[in-house]
Amino acid sequence: MNLSGGTCTCNTGYFDSATSTCVTSCDSTCDTCSGSPTNCLTCKSHATVSNNVCSCDSGYYGTADNCQVCDSTCVTCSGSATTCLTCKSHATAVSNVCSCDSGYYGTADNCQVCDSTCATCSGSAYLFNL
Numbered sequence: 001m002n003l004s005g006g007t008c009t010c011n012t013g014y015f016d017s018a019t020s021t022c023v024t025s026c027d028s029t030c031d032t033c034s035g036s037p038t039n040c041l042t043c044k045s046h047a048t049v050s051n052n053v054c055s056c057d058s059g060y061y062g063t064a065d066n067c068q069v070c071d072s073t074c075v076t077c078s079g080s081a082t083t084c085l086t087c088k089s090h091a092t093a094v095s096n097v098c099s100c101d102s103g104y105y106g107t108a109d110n111c112q113v114c115d116s117t118c119a120t121c122s123g124s125a126y127l128f129n130l
Helices: none
Strands: 002-004 007-009 030-033 040-043 047-050 053-056 060-062 067-069 074-077 084-087 091-094 097-100 104-106 111-113
Touching (some): 053 060
Parallel strands (some): 040 053
Antiparallel strands (some): 002 007, 047 053, 060 067, 091 097
């Protein structure tokens, strides 16, 4: 508990409940909360609060207590960095693997258009494991 300007405030991650003062911790997804552990006021890094619930930002996925960045080939992912829900431009996720669309070839983390003189191309043999 902190004393500031004559008012006691709870440390980050704790809140006042009906039965105790600043001893109950917020839910692991909340940075600050009020009234109950799951009534989030602010979230930890890379998460946004909406209707008092913290959700990971686009490009991040939730673990037990924070948001981790998705693999560089993913736009969105879930459960792990490499389980992509959506892929970058000109790629499609099939069975959690991003593959470049027809007319494109894979580089380290995106799909490039094939040369206009080619019917097909392969470039590098990258497949994005999502």
